[in-house]
Amino acid sequence: MGLVWKERLKIWILITLIITSLMQVGILWNYQNYGFPTDVFSVFSLGMSTSNSLEDYERVIRDKYFLPSKIILSAGYDNPRWIVDRQSSDYDELWQEARFYLESAMLSKPVQRLDVDEWGRLMAARSVIFEFSSNISKHLLAWFLDESGVASGAISGVYKMIILPEENLNYNLNTVYLRDESSIYKYIIQFPEGMMNRNSYGALFSRYEKDENLIQYTLLKEKYNIDSIGKDVLGVIKGQGYKRYNSIVCNLPEIFKTGDIYDSSDVDKIADAVLGSEKYGYDRSWDSDNTIEFKTLNNIYRIFNDGLLDYRFLSGAAASDKGSVGDAFLKAAMFLEQMEPISSNPDVGLSLTKIEETHAYYRFYFDYTVSGIPVVVDYKPQHADETNLNNAFVIEANSKNVLKGYGILRKFEKGIESKLYNIMFTDLINDAYQVHGYSEFGSVSGIIINDIKSAYKVEYSTESQVLAPVWIITTPDRIYTIPMRGK
Amino acid sequence: MLKKLWGVFVIVIAVSLFFNTVAYGADKVDIYDPDTPATEQTVLTITRPEGKEIPYSKSYEICGYANKENVTVLFLILNDKDSKYVEFKDVNGESKWENIGVYFAKEVILKEGKNCIRIVAYSKNNPDEIQISDLTIKVVNKKSVADKIKEIKDGILNTINQMLSPND
Numbered sequence: 001m002g003l004v005w006k007e008r009l010k011i012w013i014l015i016t017l018i019i020t021s022l023m024q025v026g027i028l029w030n031y032q033n034y035g036f037p038t039d040v041f042s043v044f045s046l047g048m049s050t051s052n053s054l055e056d057y058e059r060v061i062r063d064k065y066f067l068p069s070k071i072i073l074s075a076g077y078d079n080p081r082w083i084v085d086r087q088s089s090d091y092d093e094l095w096q097e098a099r100f101y102l103e104s105a106m107l108s109k110p111v112q113r114l115d116v117d118e119w120g121r122l123m124a125a126r127s128v129i130f131e132f133s134s135n136i137s138k139h140l141l142a143w144f145l146d147e148s149g150v151a152s153g154a155i156s157g158v159y160k161m162i163i164l165p166e167e168n169l170n171y172n173l174n175t176v177y178l179r180d181e182s183s184i185y186k187y188i189i190q191f192p193e194g195m196m197n198r199n200s201y202g203a204l205f206s207r208y209e210k211d212e213n214l215i216q217y218t219l220l221k222e223k224y225n226i227d228s229i230g231k232d233v234l235g236v237i238k239g240q241g242y243k244r245y246n247s248i249v250c251n252l253p254e255i256f257k258t259g260d261i262y263d264s265s266d267v268d269k270i271a272d273a274v275l276g277s278e279k280y281g282y283d284r285s286w287d288s289d290n291t292i293e294f295k296t297l298n299n300i301y302r303i304f305n306d307g308l309l310d311y312r313f314l315s316g317a318a319a320s321d322k323g324s325v326g327d328a329f330l331k332a333a334m335f336l337e338q339m340e341p342i343s344s345n346p347d348v349g350l351s352l353t354k355i356e357e358t359h360a361y362y363r364f365y366f367d368y369t370v371s372g373i374p375v376v377v378d379y380k381p382q383h384a385d386e387t388n389l390n391n392a393f394v395i396e397a398n399s400k401n402v403l404k405g406y407g408i409l410r411k412f413e414k415g416i417e418s419k420l421y422n423i424m425f426t427d428l429i430n431d432a433y434q435v436h437g438y439s440e441f442g443s444v445s446g447i448i449i450n451d452i453k454s455a456y457k458v459e460y461s462t463e464s465q466v467l468a469p470v471w472i473i474t475t476p477d478r479i480y481t482i483p484m485r486g487k
Numbered sequence: 488m489l490k491k492l493w494g495v496f497v498i499v500i501a502v503s504l505f506f507n508t509v510a511y512g513a514d515k516v517d518i519y520d521p522d523t524p525a526t527e528q529t530v531l532t533i534t535r536p537e538g539k540e541i542p543y544s545k546s547y548e549i550c551g552y553a554n555k556e557n558v559t560v561l562f563l564i565l566n567d568k569d570s571k572y573v574e575f576k577d578v579n580g581e582s583k584w585e586n587i588g589v590y591f592a593k594e595v596i597l598k599e600g601k602n603c604i605r606i607v608a609y610s611k612n613n614p615d616e617i618q619i620s621d622l623t624i625k626v627v628n629k630k631s632v633a634d635k636i637k638e639i640k641d642g643i644l645n646t647i648n649q650m651l652s653p654n655d
Contacts, residue, residue, distance in 0.1 A: 237592040430588030
């Protein structure tokens with residue numbers, strides 16, 4: 001009898017061991033979802049639902065990060081230009097149009113190849129112009145457009161795009177030009193049904209022409225035909241010359257606002273915000289300067305008290321893991337989106353401003369935008385081992401992992417007050433000379449202005465900052481920041 | 488020796504008299520007189536208008552950039568009645584701008600037809616060097632013959648396209 005009980009006990013112990021070993025497998029497999037592994041068995045059958053949610057997630061990433069930095073309506077030579085407001089429905093409609101034409105063009109053969117110097121002539125036509133912050137390679141475009149055929153297009157990438165709805169004599173055909181870093185390619189594409197046709201574009205131009213409240217920009221090259229001004233630089237030289245801007249309050253996210261040394265609940269909140277559901281897998285430590293370290297065998301996050309985040313992948317990366325730029329970009333974007341301070345505010349976005357490629361990985365540069373206005377970063381961290389930061393985030397990634405990521409976590413809110421600022425080109429340039437002087441800024445014949453844009457600027461601070469708009473003047477050598485004149 | 492000293496003295500007097508005469512002449516430049524000739528653009532380079540321009544719109548921007556520091560600019564327009572240049576105000580009611588900085592742009596409203604504009608510029612550091620630039624801008628009515636031809640052409644093309652359109 002005793003033997004039977006002994007055998008039964010052994011069976012129960014065996015069953016328990018089998019169940020706990022399965023649970024352990026589940027824990028390791030489903031590494032990111034801690035807690036009691038009630039769905040242990042589901043990880044053995046990764047079904048359609050997971051892949052669907054990944055597809056949904058990819059779509060969200062594409063919609064959020066694949067946006068032009070500027071959409072311009074041009075009424076033609078010596079006529080006004082308008083920068084389409086990011087918040088307006090026109091922006092969304094025109095961008096939807098552009099995505100269609102971009103995909104169609106990349107999937108077809110260009111009818112003509114032009115020299116890049118021809119861009120000025122195209123800008124002088126009645127057209128819609130789409131500018132991106134950087135040249136987006138055709139491989140990344142293929143991922144953004146979710147159309148693999150785009151990667152085999154004739155053009156190396158797209159930096160700017162222009163639609164000339166009235167160029168073709170056939171009213172059913174639209175004309176699209178794509179510009180990469182060295183050439184311009186012309187495509188003829190039929191106006192698709194259910195989207196804007198030639199008359200709709202005409203009506204759009206008329207609406208902007210009649211709206212006296214809109215700020216009219218000038219293609220400066222048409223007024224100052226000199227080498228100092230780039231072919232597509234816009235400026236305001238007529239009209240009231242003032243534009244209303246909201247001030248922006250830039251803060252550290254609330255989780256960092258602890259005057260004293262962090263306690264464990266403070267660190268737990270930061271872990272929640274930065275690591276999300278992964279937080280339980282990380283060992284945590286912090287020092288008297290409130291520098292926190294979250295660490296696993298493979299990853300280390302260091303978060304400083306000024307919101308500076310420094311992530312490293314510790315396992316090393318093989319060049320064979322480089323993979324496609326699209327897969328690497330997805331990893332980089334997911335890294336950013338998992339952070340609550342970045343993903344929580346719909347008015348605050350991150351735009352992809354530059355891409356670099358090495359033999360083993362891709363490097364992506366991101367910058368904040370607030371209500372469509374870019375935020376430039378000129379950040380000198382107060383930590384000895386950190387270099388100057390000129391972008392919100394710089395992420396190095398391959399198709400398997402994020403290898404390195406550093407940047408500043410910030411929270412942006414619209415300030416209560418708005419103010420009129422002088423936006424006249426002549427005044428802003430004269431201010432540039434006053435701020436930087438002739439010796440630094442260069443004489444009219446000694447400088448080349450590639451771009452002028454309004455932005456907000458973030459510098460080092462652990463305190464709340466009220467950001468006023470500034471001018472950013474880009475030359476081939478450097479970027480100048482000029483404060484805007486208030487009224 | 489005394490003769491040489493006298494010689495030097497006479498030369499100094501002659502040179503100073505020459506420069507005084509030039510300076511006096513510069514002060515006396517009649518910028519309102521149409522017969523006063525235009526000069527080289529040494530003080531202000533005018534980038535627009537570039538030559539004899541024929542815009543459609545009466546609203547027009549005169550643009551340029553200063554070649555010197557502390558430049559003053561004055562706009563004049565030829566008056567049809569007495570054939571004299573008179574003050575020409577921009578849309579903000581100003582006709583003279585001091586210390587314009589580097590780049591310069593002013594919006595003016597022109598009359599239909601021929602507009603003879605004179606732009607006077609000088610640097611306060613060297614007020615004797617007066618730049619006079621005479622520009623002619625002819626504003627034509629948008630409904631000119633060329634436009635009417637374009638309208639007719641567009642109309643014909645539109646009709647052809649409507650006939651060829653598969654939707655119709």
